Structures are given as structure tokens and as C-alpha cells.
Amino acid sequence: MKKKIALDMDEVIVNIYDRFISLYVEQYNVVPNPEDYVGRKFYNVKGAENFRNYLFEPGFFLDLPIFEGAADVVEWLNTHFDLFIVTAAQEFPHSLIDKYHWLQKHLPFISWKQFVFCGDKSIIKADYMIDDHVHNLKTFDGLGLLFSASHNINENGYIRLNNWNEVKLFFEKELENEPVR
Amino acid sequence: MKKKIALDMDEVIVNIYDRFISLYVEQYNVVPNPEDYVGRKFYNVKGAENFRNYLFEPGFFLDLPIFEGAADVVEWLNTHFDLFIVTAAQEFPHSLIDKYHWLQKHLPFISWKQFVFCGDKSIIKADYMIDDHVHNLKTFDGLGLLFSASHNINENGYIRLNNWNEVKLFFEKELENEPVR
Structure with a gap:
């Protein structure tokens, strides 16, 4: 069996992280510093505190x-x-x-x-x-x-x-x- | 624990069966014979062979x-x-x-x-x-x-x-x- x-x-x-990075770059025209999210959640990056809200949007998970x-x-x-x-x-x-x-x-x-x-x-x-x-x-x-x-x-x-x-x-x-x- | x-x-x-019975009555103006579905699936009832299609309709499971x-x-x-x-x-x-x-x-x-x-x-x-x-x-x-x-x-x-x-x-x-x- x-x-x-x-x-x-x-x-x-x-x-999901790659999508968060793309969304960050779209919004701020700068790549987030890996030191701010490696070993932690992406929401730790300055300016990405509310990125968890994306998870509640229709279609977010469809397109990853x-x-x-x-x-x-x-x-x-x-x-x-x-x-x-x-x-x-x-x-x-x-x-x-x-x-x-x-x-x-x-x-x-x-x-x-x-x-x-x-x-x-x-x-x-x-x-x-x-x-x-x-x-x-x-x-x-x-x-x-x-x-x-x-x-x-x-x-x-x-x-x-x-x-x-x-x-x-x-x-x-x-x-x-x-x-x- | x-x-x-x-x-x-x-x-x-x-x-679900009560909803199927209501749908049957709506469609045929007659109550299905319990002998046709008790001990079997409701789809055994004559005229209800396609009732399983209802399960694929949006909203069907919301309103039961x-x-x-x-x-x-x-x-x-x-x-x-x-x-x-x-x-x-x-x-x-x-x-x-x-x-x-x-x-x-x-x-x-x-x-x-x-x-x-x-x-x-x-x-x-x-x-x-x-x-x-x-x-x-x-x-x-x-x-x-x-x-x-x-x-x-x-x-x-x-x-x-x-x-x-x-x-x-x-x-x-x-x-x-x-x-x-």
C-alpha cells in the first residue's frame, strides 16, 4: 500500500514571497531588503505591514x-x-x-x-x-x-x-x- | 484532552433530500413516492434522474x-x-x-x-x-x-x-x- x-x-x-516582492516593487519602485523579511514574515518590511490584506482579495491565490x-x-x-x-x-x-x-x-x-x-x-x-x-x-x-x-x-x-x-x-x-x- | x-x-x-422533494413537487406538481428513493439515491425517482446536476449550480448548497x-x-x-x-x-x-x-x-x-x-x-x-x-x-x-x-x-x-x-x-x-x- x-x-x-x-x-x-x-x-x-x-x-507567495515572489509575488509580495513584485507588489512591493510596483508600489515603491525599490526592491525590499531581504534582511527585513528573511527569518521573519514579509509584513515586517517597512511599507508592507498591510500586505496581508492582499490574501483576502478575490483572485490573489489564483494568479501566484x-x-x-x-x-x-x-x-x-x-x-x-x-x-x-x-x-x-x-x-x-x-x-x-x-x-x-x-x-x-x-x-x-x-x-x-x-x-x-x-x-x-x-x-x-x-x-x-x-x-x-x-x-x-x-x-x-x-x-x-x-x-x-x-x-x-x-x-x-x-x-x-x-x-x-x-x-x-x-x-x-x-x-x-x-x-x- | x-x-x-x-x-x-x-x-x-x-x-438535501427535503430540498430535492420540494424541487420535484415544483416541477411535477406531485410528491415523489418514498418507495422510489428510500434505501436508494433520490436520482432513482422517475423524472429526477438529472437532479444531481443541481449540486453543480452556484448557490445550491447555500440555501439548504x-x-x-x-x-x-x-x-x-x-x-x-x-x-x-x-x-x-x-x-x-x-x-x-x-x-x-x-x-x-x-x-x-x-x-x-x-x-x-x-x-x-x-x-x-x-x-x-x-x-x-x-x-x-x-x-x-x-x-x-x-x-x-x-x-x-x-x-x-x-x-x-x-x-x-x-x-x-x-x-x-x-x-x-x-x-x-
Whole structure:
């Protein structure tokens, strides 16, 4: 039986920081200083305190870029594991339909049956969880994998995956270590 | 620590069959024969073969009635248990936002953090699952409770709860049987 993976969207598959940087440049004609947001939230950047409001706008989540390498590795994971996309969406009600369409556009090989839109991930049962938020990994019973994001670079205590190449390498090893049935 | 309940919406909290009956009466000026849908799907009723299409219409899930007694008992469950509303929504994309607003209107004491909109419930971890579909209970590790609906009256093998009064009685007993900590 394939092992189950709960895979987060925002800042794991979907690149929100790059969009925030673009919005900042549009507004101020200057690139934000990475020192102001690496290791913290982007809202720490002077002038970006209200950028969280963008998350509540219809269409914001529909139009975000995908991380390099993500689509190919997600497709590979989808053939070797029981994959679910588990994303916190309910805080931003418009994101529900936006995320649905984003997934259909960028990862068309994933069925709607594999989408999970939730608020609190403590209800998720899987063998692995890939997430950029430690608070989601803390309530998880399986193996929590921290996907590197600007805001979590100072976090310790979890296996860290820095990019999609590392995700593939990690899960290739997991498959090798599986007992032959 | 409170025990976790995964509570379904459609045909458990939300009364879809009554809406189907109203739609049938509107269309044909005659009440459908219960023999044609009790123990089966409503789509078995002659003339209602295409009623499933209603589920894809924007607003359909927004305007459905709540089952008698459900709101009070859900509020009671919410104080004594770690309650999540776990509903299959992704098959009907418009239902995502409709269900969000329905829950806010009818069960305003439930936070969006407690909403889970999914396709396949095999990813859910809880102590109890209340659902009208045996296929959801089959993949569940906790105690599955079958909520009676027209389409499941011939199912066996699960504790059956016939109405919201029985839900309350069942969980009152569960609380009594909890070891004192």
C-alpha cells in the first residue's frame, strides 16, 4: 500500500514571497531588503505591514507563480505515493475557489479527490507532511518535513527540505528503504 | 484532552433530500413516492434522474435547510469535544464558498479553523466520524457512526444514529464513560 503524503501549498508549491516582492516593487519602485523579511514574515518590511490584506482579495491565490521544479516532482510523487494537497484556505474565503482552479491549472494530474482545504491541520492523518509551518508539523503524528521558507530559516528540530530537488531525493531514498512485499 | 469528532454536513446536518422533494413537487406538481428513493439515491425517482446536476449550480448548497435539532446538538458537541466539520465539497466547486457561508450562517459558533473541505476522507484523523456514507467510515481508524439517511437504511455493521437526539444521547454516554483524569 502506498504511503500517504500531506503536501502544503503556500510557500511550498506556490511562491507567495515572489509575488509580495513584485507588489512591493510596483508600489515603491525599490526592491525590499531581504534582511527585513528573511527569518521573519514579509509584513515586517517597512511599507508592507498591510500586505496581508492582499490574501483576502478575490483572485490573489489564483494568479501566484509555482516554485521551480515543483510540478515535475509533484507528478512523480503522485505516481509513487498516496498524495494529498493539504492547504489552509478557510481563513481567506476567496482562496477556496482560487486554490481549486490554481491546482487544476498547474497540477492537472491531481484529482479534486486529493484536495483538502482546511483551517487546522491537527485533523490530518498521513505518513509524511511537507509544510513550511512548524505549528502544522507539531500536531502531526507522522514524519514532519519542514520545507524551507524565508520565515522559517531559524527553525530546528525537523528534517529540512530546501527545494524540490531535495524533496525528490528524500522520497527516492524512502522508496529504496521500503521493505519488499 | 478533548476527543476529536469529524462531523459530515450533507444528509447529516444539511437536509438535501427535503430540498430535492420540494424541487420535484415544483416541477411535477406531485410528491415523489418514498418507495422510489428510500434505501436508494433520490436520482432513482422517475423524472429526477438529472437532479444531481443541481449540486453543480452556484448557490445550491447555500440555501439548504438544517436538520431539526442539529444546531443545538452541534453547539453542545462543540463545547465538549474537539469538533471538525468534514465535508466532501471539491466535487462541486461552487459548494466550497456556499458551504463556508452556510456554516457561518447556521452554526456561527463554529470557527473556520474547524472546517475541512475535502474529496476523500481517508486522510482524516479523529476519534469519531459521523457520516451517512459507509465508504467514508470504511477508511476511518476511529469509531465510525452511521447517520441514518434514506440511501443507507439497508447498511449494517456500524453504530447507527437516527437523528440528532440520538447523537446527543450517544455522546453523553461517551462522556460518562471517560476515565476521570
